[in-house]
Amino acid sequence: MWQETVSIAGPYDFQLALDRLKLDPLNVVVQNKSVKVPLTIESKQIVIEVMGTGSLEKPQFVVKGTEEKEQALQRLCEIFRWDVELTTIHKHFQETNLKLLFENHYGTPLILDFDPFSSLLKCIIHQQLNLAFAHTLTERFMQTFGNEIDGVWFYPTPEKVALIKVEQLRELQFSARKAEYVIGIAELVTTGALNFNQMKQMTNEEISSELIKIRGVGPWTVQNFLMFALGRENLFPVADIGLQNALRLYYNLEQKPTKAEMERFKEPWEPYLSYAALYLWRSIE
CATH class of the missing domain: 3.30.310.10 (TATA-Binding Protein)
Incomplete structure (x- = not known):
């Protein structure tokens, strides 16, 4: 010890x-x-x-x-x-219209998921689900295929996930497509076609172009992976419903902002868009 x-x-x-x-x-x-x-x-x-x-x-x-x-x-x-020096980021937002938000959530760090493979799997599992059922589905997956040490759950290895059959995930209430996506990603990692260690030296654009080719991976998944698996600081997933709702409430809008409006909103927040997204999510959690 x-x-x-x-x-x-x-x-x-x-x-x-x-x-x-x-x-x-x-x-x-x-x-x-x-x-x-x-x-x-x-x-x-x-x-x-x-x-x-x-x-x-x-x-x-x-x-x-x-x-x-x-x-x-x-x-x-x-x-x-x-x-990461949060003082620098906090000072940046004091000159923007998110000043009050950053004062209310002062010192909130951008915590990463515990490993990149589980982060990507979680993004896939959570796609198009409400948060409660997303957590339920993830728990079923972990309790069936993961393992527990001292009360802590570990995601199954890519090698183990690659051997899972679609029918086994369907029994847990995965859709057929989602089951195929999860297994397919594990197969890519197992064969070395998807290498998370190499991504640390790659640009966001290089990673995005590689991930977007994978079945089941869209722009929302890519941006969430970049933020919460790799800690990239300048991502803002405009298609995220939570962010849309947070902006509607923060700006007291009658309806959720359009993509074009969100693009305008976020311009002053660069190069720390990920922190703007995090603090906006925090405001409605």
């Missing part, structure tokens, strides 16, 4: 980060103070606990694990965006 204390520059509101993680019932948030993170490092599945012990302006975390300390800490830094 190892333990490490990590201190970073503020602001960073770990409580708001945990609030967002709690929206997914598969995440293990403990007493609103810590979260247990499933990590797979060199084929080893390990559970790491991250506890917030600092303050908004002086964030500090106690991290506990059993093995692979250095690699685990490096991955946690990526997931929790400990290397």
